[in-house]
Amino acid sequence: MKIFNKRQKTITGKIDDDAASTQWKNWKWQLKHSVKDIKTFEKLLDVALPEKEEKKLKDTITKFPMSVTPYYLSLIDRENYKEDPVYLQAVPSPSELVIGKYDMADPLAEDKDSPVPHLTHRYPDRVLFNISNTCSMYCRHCTRKRKVGDVESIPNKKEILKGVKYIKKHPEIRDVLLSGGDPLMLSNNYLDWVLSEVSAIPHVEMIRIGSRMPVVLPYRITEDLIELLKKYQPLYLNTHFNHPREITASSKKALKMLADAGIILGNQSVLLAGVNDCPRIIKSLSHKLLQNRVRPYYLYQCDLTEGLAHFRTPVSKGIEIIESMIGHTSGLAVPTYVIDAPGGGGKIPIMPNYIISWSTNKVILRNYEGIITSYKEPDSYEGFFCDRDCENCHLQLKLEGKEELSSVGIVKILESQDEGISLVPEDTERMTKRD
Numbered sequence: 001m002k003i004f005n006k007r008q009k010t011i012t013g014k015i016d017d018d019a020a021s022t023q024w025k026n027w028k029w030q031l032k033h034s035v036k037d038i039k040t041f042e043k044l045l046d047v048a049l050p051e052k053e054e055k056k057l058k059d060t061i062t063k064f065p066m067s068v069t070p071y072y073l074s075l076i077d078r079e080n081y082k083e084d085p086v087y088l089q090a091v092p093s094p095s096e097l098v099i100g101k102y103d104m105a106d107p108l109a110e111d112k113d114s115p116v117p118h119l120t121h122r123y124p125d126r127v128l129f130n131i132s133n134t135c136s137m138y139c140r141h142c143t144r145k146r147k148v149g150d151v152e153s154i155p156n157k158k159e160i161l162k163g164v165k166y167i168k169k170h171p172e173i174r175d176v177l178l179s180g181g182d183p184l185m186l187s188n189n190y191l192d193w194v195l196s197e198v199s200a201i202p203h204v205e206m207i208r209i210g211s212r213m214p215v216v217l218p219y220r221i222t223e224d225l226i227e228l229l230k231k232y233q234p235l236y237l238n239t240h241f242n243h244p245r246e247i248t249a250s251s252k253k254a255l256k257m258l259a260d261a262g263i264i265l266g267n268q269s270v271l272l273a274g275v276n277d278c279p280r281i282i283k284s285l286s287h288k289l290l291q292n293r294v295r296p297y298y299l300y301q302c303d304l305t306e307g308l309a310h311f312r313t314p315v316s317k318g319i320e321i322i323e324s325m326i327g328h329t330s331g332l333a334v335p336t337y338v339i340d341a342p343g344g345g346g347k348i349p350i351m352p353n354y355i356i357s358w359s360t361n362k363v364i365l366r367n368y369e370g371i372i373t374s375y376k377e378p379d380s381y382e383g384f385f386c387d388r389d390c391e392n393c394h395l396q397l398k399l400e401g402k403e404e405l406s407s408v409g410i411v412k413i414l415e416s417q418d419e420g421i422s423l424v425p426e427d428t429e430r431m432t433k434r435d
Contacts (some may be wrong), residue, residue: 027219035068060092072216085243096307105146107304109344119163126175133181137216145305179210208236218254238266259293279324285334296335323352327368373409
C-alpha cells in the first residue's frame, strides 16, 4: 500500500521516524497522533507563527480544545495557510474568544428538549441520539462546542439504554438520528450493539448516522465497518463536506465503499465566512458530491454558538447562493438552505422569493431568468370535509401500521375541523391585558 502523497509521507516521518508508510491509512494511528497543540502544527507543516499570534492561539485552546487528524492537516496549503479553508476549519482562532451579545452555549436548546440524557426529542416522529461525544477532529465551527473535550459528557452504556427505553415507549418515533460527537468514533463492537438495540425497536423505520469521518478521517471507513453497517438497512449517513478541496482520493474511496454497500449518503454543509461563502464554491462542492453519490442535503446558516461570530454571514449571502443555483444547475445539486432556529425552533428553510403575487384564480411567478409568468388556478375546486376518519376515507389511503400523528403548529390551523384560528404566544402584551 503506497503512501497517498509526498506531503503525507513527510508528515508521517516528522510524527514518527520509525512509522511505516502503511500506518498513514490506519485510522487508529491517525487518532493516536492527532495534532492538539500549536507547536506540533508548526512542526508538521513547517511554518513559524509570530510569538504574539502563537500565544493568542494557545489562549484559545485553553477554552476550546484543538484536535486535528494528520490526514486533514495534510490538506492545508502551507504557502497560503491563513486563507486556506481547511486551516480555517481546523486551527483555533483568537476570534473564538469573542463572545457576542446574542451568542449562546446551547443555541438550539438541545439540552432543554432532552427528556433523557443525550437524547433530544424536538420533532414529532424523530429523535436525535448523541451516542458519542468525541470526534476525530474538533471543527472550529462546531455547534456543540460546549461539549468538545468534556469527558464527563461521554454517554455510557447505561445512559444509552435509557435512550433506547425512551424510544421504545414512544411509538410515534420512526426515525432515529445517531450523532454526537461522531458515532464512528465508537469501536465496531460497541457501534454494532447500539445499532442492534435501536433497530430491534418495531416502530423504528430508519436509522441515520451523522459523521464527518469521510471528510477528516476517511480511513475509518474500513471493510469491517462496511460489513457491520450493511446489516442495518435502511441506513442513511449524512456527512459534512464544506469545500471542494476536502474531496480527495481517500474521501472518494470512503464514499464509494459506503454507497456500494447500499448506504444512502447525504451532505450537510455550514455556510462559513471566508471558507465557502461563494456561489461558485458551493456549486462546485454540490457537483463533486453528486459525482460521488452524495446528495447535497442542507446548507446551514452558522448557528449562534459562542465563539462563532467570525464565521457568520448575513442570511442574504445564503439566499444569493441558492438563487445562483436554482435553474442554473440540477435540482438534485441544490441543498435546502436552513436556519436552525435559536431556542429550539428547529430547521426553517429559507428560499429566494419566486411568487410575485396571487389572486383568487391566478398565481404570478418568476423564474430563474427573471421571466414573469402566471399559473391559472382551477375555476372550481371543492375540497371535501375531513373528519379524520381515515378508515372510511374515499381516498386511496390504505395506511398500514402507524396511526396519524396529532397535528401541531401551522398544520393544526389548516385542518378544517379545528376550531382554532390563530397561534398566539402566551406572553404577548395584548394577551396579558386580557388576563
